[in-house]
Amino acid sequence: MHKHTRLTPPLRKEVYRKWCQGGWSYRSLGKAYHVDKNVVAVVVERGRLNDFSVHDSTNSRFRTIEYGLKRLAKTEAAIGKRLARTANRYERSVPGELVHGDTKRLPYIDGEHKGIKREALFVAIDDCTRYLAADILPDKTQWSAAIFLKVAVPRMPFPVECHYSDNGKEYRGTDEHAFMQACDDLGIEQGFTKVRHPWTNGKAERVIRTLLTEWFRKNRFTSRDERRRSLYRYVDWYNHCRPHHGIQKQTPVQKLTALLISGENA
Known part of the structure; x- marks a missing residue:
């Protein structure tokens, strides 16, 4: 028994009995026995299990310190990861030199039967210009990924040299x-993130978050076809009208045009 406890087992039984008889609140019992109302609440809860023993208690100050140290360790780890990401951050200087790819399953549309497969959003974003290609495929498989690549790459205004992605089954x-095989057919090399290093594909993950925030959540779709057409309109606006802080508030098309002009004048 804790040497400073005010409620011995007999007193705990007494508190519980008075509570059961009615007419007493946690606050009134706490005042009567000179303990906090929260202590009374614990006594009553344990009394329902016929437990009137005094449990060992750790000083709250030490619990707080222990919790704080654990939080501090997590914070330091998070800061370390962020610094590592910043230190390794770079941008390719040639359009198409590196294109980041990623995939995201989309939620069901209201009224859709939950037995059908959820569609998947595929994206490919150029590291240099942030030029974006995106489409919605029936599923998140290697075959859908191949179809997306074969359609998206020819539509990009530059040749693609390398596709960079995580190690998902749709890509590897x-x-x-x-x-x-689609990469081989198109003459595209493949690069992959290290295990547990998803931030090295940050541009693709970030553009998916942008799509979900600026396109998906701001619209209410009644059909999959409507959702796909809406995505195409957004991607066109993204490439031609939306400024990007990462490329000095230019749009992808403006950045691409500036690079082409500087190359011609070089």
Whole structure:
């Protein structure tokens, strides 16, 4: 028993009995026995389980310090990761030299039967200009990823040299993998993030968050076809009208045009 406890087991039984008889609140019992109302609440809850023993208690100051140290360790780890990301941040100088890809399953549209597959959003964003290609495919598989690549790459206003992604099954597999074969067919190299280093593909993850915030959540779709057409309109606006802080508040098309002009004058 804790040497400073005010409620011994007999007193705890007494408190519980008075509570059960009615007419007493936690506050009134606390005043009568010179303890906090929260202590009374604990006594009553344990009394319902016929437990009137005095439990060992750790000083709250030490619990707070222990909790604070754990939080501090997590904060330091998070800061370390952020510094690492900042230190390794770079931008390719040639359009198409590196294109980041990522995938996100989209929620069901209101009224859709939950038995059907959720569609997947595929994105490819150029590291240099932030030029974006995006589409919605029936699922998040290697075959859908291959279809997206074969449609998106020819539409980009520059040749794509390397596709960079995480290690998802839609992007990586055996020699017969559909997406890997599509890359070979198009003459595109593949690069992958290190395990547990998702921030190295940050541009793709960030543009998906942007799409969800600026396009998906601001619209209410009644059909999958409507959602797809809406995405195409947004991507066109994104490339031609939306300024980006990462490229000095230019649009992707403006950045691409400036690079082409500087190359011609070089």
